[in-house]
Amino acid sequence: MDNLLTTKCILIVQNDSSFSHPLKNGFTEKGLYCDHAENTASALELLDKHYYDLVISDIVLPVMDGIQFMQMAKSKCAHIDFIMIMGQDSPYDAMEILEKGAADILTKPFDLDILWATIYKIDRSRQRVQELLTVIPQEYIDNLDLDQKDNSQDIPTLSVDTSNITNDDLNTNEKLKKVTTVCSQLSQRLTHEINIRKLNALVLQEAKDRLNAHLDNSPLAYIEWDLEFKVVSLNIAAEKLFGYNLCEIKGSHFFDTIASSSDDIKQTRMEKFMMENIAKDGSKRYCQWFNTPLTSSNNQILGIASLIENTSELFKVTKKLSDALKSNKNLFNKLKYEYNIASAILSKVMKQTTQEFSHVKFLRASMEVVCGDLSLAFNKPSGGLYAFIGDFTGHGLSAAIGAVPIVDLLIDMTNQNCSINDILFAMNQKIKDTMPTGKFLAASIMEYSYITGVLKLWNGGNPDIIIVGPEGIKKRFPSNNLPLGVLDSNSLDFTLEEFQTEPYDRVYAYSDGIIETFNEKEEIFGIERFEQVLTELKDPKQSIEEITQAIDTFRGDIEQQDDVTLIELTCIPGTDIEMKDISDDYHNFKGCNVKIKLDSTHLQSMNVSEYLIQIIEQNPLFLPHKESIFVILQELVSNSLDYGLLKLDPKMKKSLEGYEAFFTRRQKALDDLKNGWIHIELEVFPEPDAKKIIIQIEDSGNGFNFHKILTNLEDNVSFSGRGLSLIKSLCHEMHFYDNGNRIRVICKFDDND
Structure with missing residues (x-):
């Protein structure tokens, strides 16, 4: 059977399984594709679905006999050869x-060898027919018309010279000889x-065999289609890819077999495209198709040749990468969102806590969304200025996470007039x-006196603090200390260095993000190049812009590798610099008179006690007696809020359990407060060797029975009722007005105390 070239x-068609099954097994073992049908109806269904070269059929069959079946089958598939098996009767x-x-x-009965010989004879006969077709001129085939009896005029003839044959002078023998010669020539x-x-x-057959050999050994699947997109042939790789052999799929339409959708192929029939295909077992294949039209010598399209690459694994990997990319993108967006929130919070903290100065400039350029460096400046309540540069380990959010507590601490201690040593220790x-x-x-902190022009500083882990005068660099203060957080506070040296500045010196x-900036040549910006920029500034008013441009120009297209932060302090001694108004809208300072208006929104959202402390500490006139003033203010405001606006019962605080229940109810009442206000007014009147401070508190509540609440402080040993008595003991006078919702106290403080 290896010699069979056209029978595959x-x-x-046989209803006797004892005869058909061994025969089918024998064909299969020889490498042939074989199907079995027990009746003609099943056989006709198989002929509609599959391609066959040969049918072996019994003549005596149910439904219709074998001759009728053969004639019906040939009307559908004229190329099929039939071997009919007949009995004695x-x-x-x-x-x-x-x-x-x-x-x-x-x-x-017949011997199987006779059957094999018969199949081989039919196969050879089919081969000879195909060979004959290859040598017949195409013009003969194109002009062949079986319905015409004589079409010799349309068929090209071979050229034979018969011009020397005549009927006038030749006898029969000569004429026969001439005709014989012509026939011999022909x-x-x-x-x-x-x-x-x-x-x-x-x-051509050799070329075709070589081409078929290349196609059969090609790792790419190959399928040839006719103009109706039905399968003509396929190679071994295509059989493996889709699970069909030629007999199963020949003549089948693309959309009825391996195409999962007709949309892609209809739109890109002659082009390269990717699509999902279905194999015989129903599994999916993701394939890359390369389609080429097959044309004749006159450019007539005869069919389509397709090379198919199985990209299923690539598709899976691509999908995994796409899913991973999508997941990473979602994670990135989430992190970016969190970074933006953190950045907004930090920016808000910096904006709310940083005072604005005409003589202090900042350069802040973060490497990531969130900056890990700190740059702050504050006016001291007692006069002068604090400036601070901080660089946490690392970059971005991990570095900036420590900014909030450090900023809060710096602000609180600055407002308390704490020294640099105390601030650094804390x-x-x-x-x-x-x-x-x-x-x-890494921290650098400076204290500058507007009156004396003296600069005090401490540098731990940051680059040199540089002082530039009109003639160039005047002084460098290198780091003589380790960064904060390395040693215990008691082991640090907080000794300050001092320098007497002159007007318009720049500090x-x-x-280190500035001097460690890299360019594409892997050079660093460096301290020398930075000092050259500082000494060659063209316009001091545009100093930050010039420094930024110099750094950016040096770096070029290289990405920023670190946060870049700088403070420039221009020394203008002789008088305190007036700070821009950054006070809250709801309080107003007018000389020695302070008026504060707190509505329900303020009372719910702010810490009133901390706010009162800030008010007191920001006014130098209050500082010598701030503890007593704060106690009086705190008690008066609490009294107006708790009993005037929130209408709480002071009797609840008679016991420890009631005390806890009081504050639970207080918080709920405060959360539910819709309207209401408290007005605070403080006035300071200088007197010889003393100050008279008048404090007036008024609220929008219904007031309270202050006569019953007043008790002697020394006789009160309960958990409540001490507030008004304490205020009375600290004041010279205390007066209630209206229904108790307005109170006015007068205090006198000796300046020598």
Whole structure:
């Protein structure tokens, strides 16, 4: 069976399984594709679905006999050859069966070798027909018309010279001789022409065999289609890819077999495209298709050749990468969202806490969304200015996480007029207590006196603090200390360095992100280049812009590798610089008179006690007696809020349990407060050797029975009722007005106290 060239797919039509099954197994073992049908109805269904080269059929069959079945089958598939099997009592004789269209007949019983020989004979006959077709000129085939009796005029003839044959002077023998010669010439010409065509056919067959060999050994699947997009042929790779052999799929339409959707192929029939295909077992294949039209010598499209690459694994990997990219994008967006929130919070903190100065400028350029550096400046309540540069370990959010507690601490201690030594001690302790191991803060802090022009500074871990005068660099203060957070607070040296500045000297404190900026040549900006920029500034008013431009120009297209932060302090001694108004809208300072209006929104959203402390500490006139003033204010405001606006019962605080219930109810009442206000007014009247301070508190509540609440402070040992008595003991006078919702106290403080 290895010699069979044209017979690949066989159909057995036989209702005797004892005969058909061994026969089918034998064909399968020889490498042929074989199907079996027990009746003609099943056989016709198989012929509609599959391609067959040969049918072996019994003549005696149910439904219809084998001859009728053969004729019906040939009307559908004229190329199929039939071997008919007949018994001794067959209703048809052998000649009649052959005339009906059978290729051959076998009579039961017969030897299998006879069957193989018969199949081989039919195969060779089919080969000869195909070879004959290859040598017949295409013009003959194109002009062949079976309905015409004489079409010799349309068929090209071979050229033979017969001009020397005449009927006038030749006798019969001579004429016969001449005709014989002409026929001999014609035979020679025909033989030569046939040999030439056979040689060309062999060359074409060899080329075709080589092409088929390449296609069969190609790792890419190959399928040839006709103009109706039905399968003509396919290679081994295509069989493996889709699970069909040629007999199963030949003549089948693309959309009925391996196409999952017709949309893509209809739109890009002659182009490269990617689509999902369905294999025989129903599994999916993601394939890359390369379609090429097959054309004749006159450019007529005969069919389509497709090379198919199985990209299923690539598709899976691509999908995983796409899913991972989508997941990473979602994660990135989430992180970006959180970063933006953190950045907004930090920016708000910095904006709310940083005072604005005409003589202090900042350069802040963060590497990431959130900056890990700090740059702050504050006017001291007692006069002068604090400036601070901080650079936490790392970058971004991990570095900026320590900014809030450090900023809060710096603000609180500045408002309390704490010294640089105390601030540094507290900062170091805060970092040691709250920051994870390995988190340090390179810090530079400066104190500048507007009156004396003296600059005091401490540098721990930051680059040199540089003082630039009209003639160039006047002084450099290198870091003589470790960053904050490295050593215990008691082990740090907080000794300050001092420098007497002159008017319009410029002081620069900055982080290492400036001098460690890299360019594409892997050079660093460096301290020398930075100092050259500082000494060659063209316009002091545009100093920050010029410094920024110099850094950006040096870096070029290289991404920023660190946060860049700088403070420029221009020394203008002789008088305190007036700070821009950044006070809250709901309080107003007018000389020695302070008026504060707190509505329900303020009372719910702010810490009133901390706010009162800030009010007192921001006015130098209150500072010598701030503790007593704060106690009086705190008690008066609490009294108006708790009993005037929230209408709480002071009797609840008679016991410890009631005390806890009081504050629980207080918080709920405060949350539910819709309207209401408290007005506070403080007035300071200087007197010889003393100050008279008048405090008036008024609320929008219904008031309270203050006569019953007043008790002696020394006789009160309960949890409540001490407020008004305490105020009375600290004041010279205390007066209630209206229903108790307005109270006025007068205090006198000796300046020598």
